[in-house]
Amino acid sequence: MIITPKIVLRLALLMLVAVVVQLAFFSRISLLGASPNVLPVVVVCLGLLGGAVVGAVCGFAVGFLLDSALLQTLGVSSLVLLTAGYLAGRYRESFDVTSPLIAPALAGSLTLLASAGFAAVQLMLGVESPVSLLVLRELVMQAIFGLLLAFPVYPLVRRVLSPALVEDTPRRGRLPIPFRTA
Amino acid sequence: MYRKQVRRRRAVLVLLVIVSLVLLSSHFSEGSSGPLHAIQRGLATILAPIEEGADRALKPARDLVGWFDDTFDARGENESLKTEVQDLRERIVAAEAATKENEQLRGLLKLGEGGGIAGFESVTARVIGRSPTVWYSTVTLDRGSSSQLAVDDPVVTGDGLVGRVTETTAGTAQVTLITDHRSAVSATAVPDGPSGVVKPEVGDPQDLLLDFIENESQVREGQTVVTAGWTSGRLSSAFPYGIPVGRVTEATIGEQETYARVHVEPFADVRDLDFVQVLTTAGAADGASADIGAEG
Numbered sequence: 001m002i003i004t005p006k007i008v009l010r011l012a013l014l015m016l017v018a019v020v021v022q023l024a025f026f027s028r029i030s031l032l033g034a035s036p037n038v039l040p041v042v043v044v045c046l047g048l049l050g051g052a053v054v055g056a057v058c059g060f061a062v063g064f065l066l067d068s069a070l071l072q073t074l075g076v077s078s079l080v081l082l083t084a085g086y087l088a089g090r091y092r093e094s095f096d097v098t099s100p101l102i103a104p105a106l107a108g109s110l111t112l113l114a115s116a117g118f119a120a121v122q123l124m125l126g127v128e129s130p131v132s133l134l135v136l137r138e139l140v141m142q143a144i145f146g147l148l149l150a151f152p153v154y155p156l157v158r159r160v161l162s163p164a165l166v167e168d169t170p171r172r173g174r175l176p177i178p179f180r181t182a
Numbered sequence: 183m184y185r186k187q188v189r190r191r192r193a194v195l196v197l198l199v200i201v202s203l204v205l206l207s208s209h210f211s212e213g214s215s216g217p218l219h220a221i222q223r224g225l226a227t228i229l230a231p232i233e234e235g236a237d238r239a240l241k242p243a244r245d246l247v248g249w250f251d252d253t254f255d256a257r258g259e260n261e262s263l264k265t266e267v268q269d270l271r272e273r274i275v276a277a278e279a280a281t282k283e284n285e286q287l288r289g290l291l292k293l294g295e296g297g298g299i300a301g302f303e304s305v306t307a308r309v310i311g312r313s314p315t316v317w318y319s320t321v322t323l324d325r326g327s328s329s330q331l332a333v334d335d336p337v338v339t340g341d342g343l344v345g346r347v348t349e350t351t352a353g354t355a356q357v358t359l360i361t362d363h364r365s366a367v368s369a370t371a372v373p374d375g376p377s378g379v380v381k382p383e384v385g386d387p388q389d390l391l392l393d394f395i396e397n398e399s400q401v402r403e404g405q406t407v408v409t410a411g412w413t414s415g416r417l418s419s420a421f422p423y424g425i426p427v428g429r430v431t432e433a434t435i436g437e438q439e440t441y442a443r444v445h446v447e448p449f450a451d452v453r454d455l456d457f458v459q460v461l462t463t464a465g466a467a468d469g470a471s472a473d474i475g476a477e478g
Contacts (some may be wrong), residue, residue, distance in 0.1 A: 023233055023312065024239075024310065027313065052191050052194075056194055065229075068222045070320055071223070071322070071348075072319075072356070075206030131363075132386035
């Protein structure tokens with residue numbers, strides 16, 4: 001990805017819109033007993049398109065913005081989302097994104113990781129009440145929503161960042177699909 | 183060149199992780215007037231009008247999704263609602279008699295009229311944001327300290343208790359819901375029930391636990407749980423007596439346990455909040471309060 005001031009502005013606007021839409025729409029709807037979380041999906045898409053550094057920085061920024069808007073402990077969401085963005089970016093740098101199903105699959109699995117990571121951080125910070133098993137159901141539901149949301153979100157993010165994207169040609173020694181050597 | 187890229191990538195990751203951890207620990211250790219809290223409040227104030235605009239603009243879309251979800255749920259709810267209507271009819275008869283008695287007693291005690299809670303003024307606020315985690319922990323309101331909202335103010339809906347204000351900016355307030363893991367509300371089962379502490383079962387917005395009640399206490403399914411509203415010297419509960427919390431759904435008493443654990447279904451649906459009422463004490467009471475949250 002070619003980073004220019006215009007692209008930075010686009011990225012900032014994209015992250016702001018994502019946080020506002022999450023707070024005002026996705027967090028406030030309930031589908032089959034769970035609320036979708038679009039933020040890990042956006043961060044994963046940014047990581048897939050921009051690489052590990054872009055993914056990590058955007059994940060951190062989205063987390064910081066979210067924690068600030070909600071007046072909750074700073075750093076928790078940043079830590080979780082920067083991990084998701086970094087891992088998505090590392091995937092892109094290690095393997096070719098050849099199938100249109102890779103982005104949704106990665107979004108689903110990293111949303112699960114982000115939700116579980118957030119829950120783990122909360123538990124480490126001290127939860128004095130019993131934890132319901134429904135948390136597990138919600139984690140799985142959020143992963144499924146993440147997978148489904150990636151279908152419209154990935155092309156949208158790609159379109160927003162299209163001026164900065166460089167078409168990738170497979171490098172020698174780069175694995176075309178995951179676990180090909182296995 | 184490639185090695186340099188790898189080093190840069192790792193350096194960025196390590197730096198961001200360190201910054202996150204520093205933010206986390208500093209935010210915990212500093213007081214609410216610390217610099218990080220000030221930055222956070224500043225950002226929240228800037229974001230509030232955007233959130234409010236988005237909240238209004240996206241309401242039709244939310245309602246549409248809600249309609250689909252409600253339709254899906256309605257089939258299963260129909261049967262249980264029929265049973266509940268039957269139960270409610272019986273309760274109405276009892277309630278009418280109680281209301282009459284209540285009016286007479288209010289007249290005797292000269293308490294405030296209009297169904298409000300004595301010593302509190304209510305401020306209606308719109309919910310403009312909700313935490314996207316699985317913990318059902320916080321919501322953000324479009325009113326803040328400029329509307330006389332203060333930390334520890336109880337937050338209710340027409341159905342019952344929702345939570346309390348835990349942070350304010352000039353234009354927004356953060357409400358910690360009764361389903362948050364830090365929540366603990368002193369409450370009592372009525373009529374003639376024991377008192378205990380209502381805690382959440384984290385992750386399940388439909389289930390609360392009335393904890394720390396004596397094993398010998400008689401709690402019946404269907405009893406209503408309301409806030410206990412205790413006072414002890416200068417200390418008083420953040421919640422006044424009588425705010426409905428929920429209905430007892432199950433009372434299990436373990437033989438080895440000192441305390442009974444009672445399941446309570448909250449009256450207010452924290453997943454579906456559009457408007458709430460904040461009971462402000464501005465200019466009313468000056469006593470310190472201690473109830474839910476880290477304060478214990």
